[in-house]
Amino acid sequence: MIDLKELILPKDNLIPLLRKLKKEARLIAPVQNAYGDTLFSEISDLDSAHIDLDNQPQSSLKPFLLPQQEILARYQVDKAGYTFTPPEDEQETIYFGVRSCDLTAVLYMDLIFSKPVKDTNYYARRNQSLIITLGCNHPFANCFCEATASGPYLEYGYDLQFIDIGDCYFISAGRIKGADLLDQWSYFFREVQEEDRKARYQLLLEARGKFTRNVQVAHACRRLQKEPDPEAIWEALSRRCYDCGGCAYVCPTCTCFSLDDMVLDDTQGLRLRSWDACTSSGFTRMAGGHNPVDRRCHALKRRFLHKLKDDFARHGKVSCTGCGRCIDICFGGVDITTFIDLVTAVEAS
Amino acid sequence: MKENFIPEPAVIREIITQNEQIRTFRLELQDKTKAFTFLPGQFLMLSLPHCGEAAISISSSPTALPLIDLSIRKAGKLTAAIHEMKPGAQVGIRGPFGKPFPVDSFSGRDLLFVAGGIGLAPLKGVVDYCLFQQELEEDSVLSMTLLYGSRTPSDIGFQETIKNWQEQGVDCRLTVDIADEKWQGDVGLVTDLLDDCTITEKTTALVCGPPIMIRFVIARLSSMGCTDEAIITTLERHMKCGMGICGHCHLDDKLVCVDGPVFTLAQLKTMDVMELG
Structure with a gap:
């Protein structure tokens, strides 16, 4: 230091x-x-x-x-055209x-x-x-x-x-x-x-010496880097996920967002950025209704793999900071520590 | 200056009706002094008053700049709204975003384009770009073949374009899933057209269309001996920012908007994508 x-x-x-x-x-x-x-x-x-x-x-x-919601720009539609102001x-x-x-x-x-x-x-x-x-x-x-x-x-x-x-x-x-x-x-x-x-x-x-939880983050990360994705675990966890987005909202590193325009009147509106959650079904749905992610079995896959596998591969560190906020917020009991416990409990294949 | 999400004003100069569902909107930046360029395969975030934004691939070649074509199928709120617009109307664009097709590596290659429906839009820019290079006799491709599948004869888009391409030596073969009484051409899936094609080590296949079509075309090309590096496709995903921040197009450790949307089959095989089933 x-x-x-x-x-x-x-x-x-x-x-x-x-x-x-x-x-x-x-x-x-x-x-x-x-x-x-x-x-x-x-x-x-x-x-x-x-x-x-x-x-x-x-x-x-x-x-x-x-x-949680931020104005990225104000827009105006009038004789002068279609203009944006930061x-x-x-x-x-x-x-x-x-x-x-x-x-x-x-x-x-x-x-x-x-x-x-x-x-x-x-x-x-x-x-x-x-x-x-x-x-x-x-x-x-x-x-x-x-x-x-x-x-x-x-x-x-x-x-x-x-x-x-x-x-x-x-x-x-x-x-x-x-x-x-x-x-x-x-x-x-x-x-x-x-x-x-x-x-x-x-x-x-x-x-x-005062930590009371023993969460095997490093063990889970190593396993996720080396071994195939644990498909059976997703299905078990997805059954208990109620699509509330609470985990993503309290998480200090969940930064996914949505962009939408809010119409104020015929001539003006706001371009807004709002928090979004990859666990929700609409997150990947495209115009016309097609969705490349099957939420029934993969509701939590993106979120956990993003934090523990993909970010580790991309940036060399996990994006869970161990704050524990998602533990109390999840009424389905399928927070990230549940996932880590399941991944590390599986016998090495 | 908070400028990332501020679109650049553009004007619709011309509208070309491709079929009932698809129209091509020919845009030009309002500020003509603004530097703007792109490569085929890249996309824009298109803003429409009161509709927000949508990711749309550019369907023209940079050789046609300052004009920029967006070929758009009516699918949701924003796309329906632009279909109601008239020439002279103003829109906003951000971009270009994403990795383009590797057009620099196409010299000396036989290009095989396989498209379904609106999937021809991102490939159209590549054909136009390569035709322009051929005219200059610079780094040109050996040959170009297009296999294009549509649902019915009235769904066939880009007919004028295809006619021009044929005159310029592009071998264009069309098929429809369901024929009508006037249709003289092939009937069946676009994969059937591959029966008459020869794949050599000089072939590069560019595939774009609905996910199910991409899956079967890729499988067929592979069985015909096309290597994973020589099969290139472009993915469609829900996108919000276009620049690798919002997370919507997250695909394993990749983001489709910056690492794609153009991927080789070799790249796709390292990811969990629905296009491969």
Whole structure:
């Protein structure tokens, strides 16, 4: 791990620091709402917002970098013709309290939205973002980020990484933007002492020992690369998939989308990008009704193979970050860990 | 600038009725100074007011630029809407997208085109392109044969084009599934026309049509000795972005919109595609 800068932030200084940051940019952090749900939300008032760093946020950063619905253009049909206008520029945004799995997902999105073409709408937001992660000292019940190499602490990719070492945060700057922030607000921080380093290391070892789920991601990946697709497993899983798309929506790396025009009136409309799910039957259906994918037996095939086999072949890493959100959302009980368990349970042929 | 999804305005200059279902729309970019080129086999995302977008393959050759032909069969909302449009109307285009046919490797080859219905559209640009090269006597192909199947005689599209091709030395053979009283030609599936064809090591077969046709034609060509590298087809899939991001045309570790839509049989055999059954 190479960091540009390391400093210590006493916890008493956290809110004063965030107050300074909020003056310069939009501030997004995990906030517990009145219903007890913790969701990444924009902070309007630091004194009244309940920033929740104890529970896993139910949402990831996906809704901010790839909104559930986004205006890609406005179109006009009139005497001047059929013309399109792009949307406005984005504002600078600081994300605080982002978990390791969710930052890993952002790095994956960076890849997807840059090859072979750079998605200008995604990068307009991404280039205006600064991400501060919080390493996980206490993995949550469904977490398995250790098996996907995306936690509990990160090695790279963050602008700043915070590790809670008791009465202060151990802070590492992984990118220039993060290091610049530390320089700008240097009076909030103190230098790192040897005992801070020891505390951090001790906590990392303890965190690694606290995972309760044993998900054999690497084993499943190797098997999927080498062996024929497990047809019998698809059929068993597809029977329990209800086409709700929940797994794809909560997944921080499910980036498939649809493009549609919304008519406002005879002369104008919006070109919208909305989340889509490859598990749904309409995903591959063509004009005229023909569908090259038989959903009855292959409802989940694309999604799981895309994450564990195809992305591994294409990019050299899986696109599951072990956040575990799809486990609770799936009422059919056919989340990705069920699939991994089935793949790894089959005797080698 | 958020520009990825902003189409370029284009004007319909001419409309050619191919049959009841298929019309060819001859487009030209409104901004004539805009650089635009493509190769046969590539496709565009076509925007129509209030209809959104659809992926349509270009049916003309780049040698006909600045005009760009899109031959469109009425199949859904957008395609039905363009059939109602008149010359002078404005549409939007994004592209070109996708891998083209490997036209640079066709010199010294006998090209065998096998098409069914609207499947002739993406192949038409290749024939036109190769005829243009022949005229220049540059890197030209040895010969071109077209086997074209339609459902009934009234479904035969591109009749004017086929007549011109024949005059220019393309061996065109037509067949229909169901004949009427006036039809004098072959009756039967397009695979039957392969009986009279000879496959040599110089043959490159280009196949496009409904999935079931592609499957049987490929099987027949293989049994006649055509190699997997010499059989080329183009796939049709639901697409939204056209540039490898939206995921709709995901096919194993490939995306049809950037890795295809043109694939050799050798490539297809590494994937799980319905066209191969």
